[in-house]
Amino acid sequence: EKVYTVHVTNSVQPLKVTLSWFDPPNEVFAARFLLHDLDLLIESPSGQVFYGNALVGSNDTPGLGTQRDEINNNEQVTIAAPVVGTWTVRVQSKRLTQALTQNFALVIIAQGSIVPAADVAPLSPALLLECHFSTGTPSTTPLVSLEITKLSKLVNTGWSATDSYSIVSKDPASEFADSGRFTNVHPFEVDKACVPAGCYTARLNVNSTSSKLGSQMSIPECGVYLSPMTPQQDFCIDPPVARLDGTTA
Structure with a gap:
């Protein structure tokens, strides 16, 4: 997170903040629109x-709440008549999957002065997220959340029920394993898995002849992309990173 302080001295001129960044190249049928998802938040003196791009209805009035834009890599907030006082501009990272940092451009227009940004905490990859359990007893080992994308052949009706994938730990060998099957009902699906930090082997097991030309399985957060031509790939996951406030990210 980076924080900017804006001291507004006149409410006649609007407070306008624009955030923009370049998102890394993504898959055509990716589960998410953005690989690097930043958020723009503006806090009033009260x-x-x-939130960036959170408008009320069809007009340009900014909306309150927790609606974050997960689609666009350009976000803007315009306060037509800002209250005189200290405003706070925050640029937060919701997800970084291809690097530890993300460059961005930020333009602030207002009547007053701006205090330079303060680095509150480093931007962290989204895959370094501790899994949170809604029920049951949490694991004593920090776990990492993964999203597994399954895509079938486009000209077919979907996956055969005999096709599957597996994720198996390398060291210690086979201590942790996760797997899933594909159906011929949904050509595009996303599975979720919680795994401990370590190194793994991901495998795509294609058994049906009807899907061999278009079978795909990927874990975008880890750079894993499997197909019948490349059915196996090794990858490693770092443990969750501790934030400055004591939580994990």
């Missing part, structure tokens, strides 16, 4: 928070 504590109200406005």
Whole structure:
């Protein structure tokens, strides 16, 4: 997160903040629109928070709440008549999958002065997220959340039920394993898995002749992309990173 402080001295001129960044190349049928997802938040002197691109209806009035834009790599907030006082501009990282940092451009227009950004905490990859359990007893070992994308042949009706994938730990060998099957009902699906940090082997097991030309399985956060031509790939996952406030990211 990076934080900028804006001291507004006149409410006649609007407060306008624009955030823009280049997102890394993505898959055509990726599970998410953005590999690197940044968020723009503006906090008023009274504590109200406005989110980038969160507009009320069809007009240009910024909306309050927690609606974050997960589609666009350009976000903007415009306050037509900002209250005189100290405003806070935050650039937060919701997800970074291809690098530890992300460059961005930020333009702030207002009547007043701007305090330079403060680095509150490093931007961390999304795959370094501790899995949170809604029920049951949490694991004593920090776990990492993965999203596994399954894509069938486009000209077919979908996967055969005999096709599958597996994720198996390398050291210690086979201590942890996760697997899943594909159906011929849904040509595009996303599975989720919680795994401990370590090195793994991902395998795509294609058994049906009807899907061999278009079978694909990927873990975008880890750079894993499997097909019948490349049915196996090794990858490693780092443990969750501790934030400055004591939580994990």
